[in-house]
Amino acid sequence: xxxxxxxxxxxxxxxxxxxxxxxxxxxxxxxxxxxxxxxxxxxxxxxxxxxxxxxxxxxxxxxxxxxxxxxxxxxxxxxxxxxxxxxxxxxxxxxxxxxxxxxxxxxxxxxxxxxxxxxxxxxxxxxxxxxxxxxxxxxxxxxxxxxxxxxxxxxxxxxxxxxxxxxxxxxxxxxxxxxxxxxxx
Amino acid sequence: xxxxxxxxxxxxxxxxxxxxxxxxxxxxxxxxxxxxxxxxxxxxxxxxxxxxxxxxxxxxxxxxxxxxxxxxxxxxxxxxxxxxxxxxxxxxxxxxxxxxxxxxxxxxxxxxxxxxxxxxxxxxxxxxxxxxxxxxxxxxxxxxxxxxxxxxxxxxxxxxxxxxxxxxxxxxxxxxxxxxxxxxx
DNA sequence: TAAGATTGAACTATCAATCTTA
DNA sequence: TAAGATTGATAGTTCAATCTTA
Numbered sequence: 001x002x003x004x005x006x007x008x009x010x011x012x013x014x015x016x017x018x019x020x021x022x023x024x025x026x027x028x029x030x031x032x033x034x035x036x037x038x039x040x041x042x043x044x045x046x047x048x049x050x051x052x053x054x055x056x057x058x059x060x061x062x063x064x065x066x067x068x069x070x071x072x073x074x075x076x077x078x079x080x081x082x083x084x085x086x087x088x089x090x091x092x093x094x095x096x097x098x099x100x101x102x103x104x105x106x107x108x109x110x111x112x113x114x115x116x117x118x119x120x121x122x123x124x125x126x127x128x129x130x131x132x133x134x135x136x137x138x139x140x141x142x143x144x145x146x147x148x149x150x151x152x153x154x155x156x157x158x159x160x161x162x163x164x165x166x167x168x169x170x171x172x173x174x175x176x177x178x179x180x181x182x183x184x185x
Numbered sequence: 186x187x188x189x190x191x192x193x194x195x196x197x198x199x200x201x202x203x204x205x206x207x208x209x210x211x212x213x214x215x216x217x218x219x220x221x222x223x224x225x226x227x228x229x230x231x232x233x234x235x236x237x238x239x240x241x242x243x244x245x246x247x248x249x250x251x252x253x254x255x256x257x258x259x260x261x262x263x264x265x266x267x268x269x270x271x272x273x274x275x276x277x278x279x280x281x282x283x284x285x286x287x288x289x290x291x292x293x294x295x296x297x298x299x300x301x302x303x304x305x306x307x308x309x310x311x312x313x314x315x316x317x318x319x320x321x322x323x324x325x326x327x328x329x330x331x332x333x334x335x336x337x338x339x340x341x342x343x344x345x346x347x348x349x350x351x352x353x354x355x356x357x358x359x360x361x362x363x364x365x366x367x368x369x370x
Numbered sequence: 371t372a373a374g375a376t377t378g379a380a381c382t383a384t385c386a387a388t389c390t391t392a
Numbered sequence: 393t394a395a396g397a398t399t400g401a402t403a404g405t406t407c408a409a410t411c412t413t414a
Contacts, residue, residue: 021317027328030340034327035246037347038223039269044350058382061220076397084224089383091398096382113391113396132206142219143212145345153338155215160330162222165229243404261375274405276376281404298374298413 041141048137053130059097060134063119063127066103072119075108079117102126226326233322238315244282245319248304248312251288257304260293264302287311 023031046057065082066072074082080090094117097103102123108114119127143151208216231242250267251257259267265275279302282288287308293299304312328336 021320023320023323023328026336026340027324030336030343031323031327033340033343033347036267036269037343037350040350041346043269077395082221084221084228086384087397088385088399092382108396111392111396115397135206135208138208138216139212141349142216142346143208145349146342150338150342150345151211151215153335154342155211155218157331157335157339158215158218158222160335161226161327162218164326164330165222165225241404262373271406272375273377273407277404293374296374296414300375 044141045134045137049130049134052133053126055126055130057134058093059102060127060130062093062097062117063102063123063130066117066119066123067127072124073106073116076115076117097123229326230319230322234315234319237318238311240311240315242319243278244287245312245315247278247282247302248287248308248315251302251304251308252312257309258291258301261300261302282308 042057049055049057049060061083062079065079066074076090076094077087080087083090085093094103094105098105100122102120104118104120106116106118108116146154227242234240234242234245246268247264250264251259261275261279262272265272268275270278279288279290283290285307287305289303289305291301291303293301331339
């Protein structure tokens with residue numbers, strides 16, 4: 001919503017009291033550019049990844065997270081948390097990746113309710129193939145546009161926002177479930 | 186993808202040549218926090234808006250953009266561009282808003298192919314009602330977590346990213362693009 | 371012939387309910 | 393009784409095709 005002096009629509013009940021109700025012009029502009037730039041950025045990254053390797057950014061991110069995990073395997077709930085998607089959303093996403101042979105499901109030994117998502121050989125290959133494209137895109141649109149100081153500052157700011165949102169993937173109470181899995185590949 | 190020294194998976198074909206193929210650890214971490222923080226932030230904003238006023242963040246943003254336009258009206262294509270959604274996506278979104286009575290469709294006089302989206306009285310009311318909630322959320326999770334310098338820096342960085350993405354319909358003039366003619370595209 | 375907007379088909383994501391195991 | 397994961401129903405989005413007007 002517009003700030004104090006830009007427009008004269010009926011959205012100004014306050015003029016600067018102790019608890020401001022509207023965003024200032026500077027804040028409004030910052031927020032606007034944040035939303036717009038991020039949407040456009042993600043759209044571009046996805047388009048370039050799909051054009052070059054026929055894989056969506058969403059699916060690619062699954063491969064990335066798995067590749068960084070111990071044994072290239074992760075519990076569904078943990079993976080969903082890292083990807084910021086719902087449990088059911090991850091189930092559907094994994095269905096597609098399993099169908100394409102990039103990921104395999106594996107029973108969790110330590111907790112038989114659980115399921116492990118495991119990166120397959122084909123998944124590794126797809127990741128290795130797509131990674132340079134993705135890295136180049138991110139670098140081109142983000143890191144090349146920022147100097148070192150800006151990058152550090154951006155990261156710091158986003159970390160503050162993340163903290164304000166509350167703990168995400170904080171050290172949870174159940175850390176003993178990271179089962180041992182004889183990498184079935 | 187992990188950087189150079191974090192992990193020992195088979196994703197390291199280079200060790201630092203002239204054209205780096207992977208992201209550095211710092212870059213990787215910055216990118217990771219960017220994706221995660223933004224997803225969580227938007228999810229929270231949407232949840233709080235829906236809980237308090239039964240309106241989605243997406244629909245709310247339509248109202249905001251219309252409210253800032255001349256006559257609270259915008260051509261479909263222009264609105265879609267500002268919202269970073271496809272033309273068909275906006276058509277469907279407007280269907281819902283029209284059904285709810287928050288927006289009205291109006292024939293465009295100057296170009297009979299066109300359609301105008303116009304904020305209705307109920308739309309204004311809904312916006313006025315929801316705006317304080319949204320503003321408070323954004324302030325709480327973003328602006329309260331950042332000092333003035335960080336806010337300025339963040340905006341600047343995002344503007345650089347936006348510029349690197351290339352002009353969409355995003356002129357660097359922030360205050361003058363209100364109600365201008367559809368500068369032909 | 372091209373542009374603006376909409377529609378149909380396909381895809382993806384979520385919530386609520388369900389089933390299995392702790 | 394609760395937690396992990398999946399499924400059914402549903403909502404929202406996009407691409408390709410279509411219709412109207414420039």
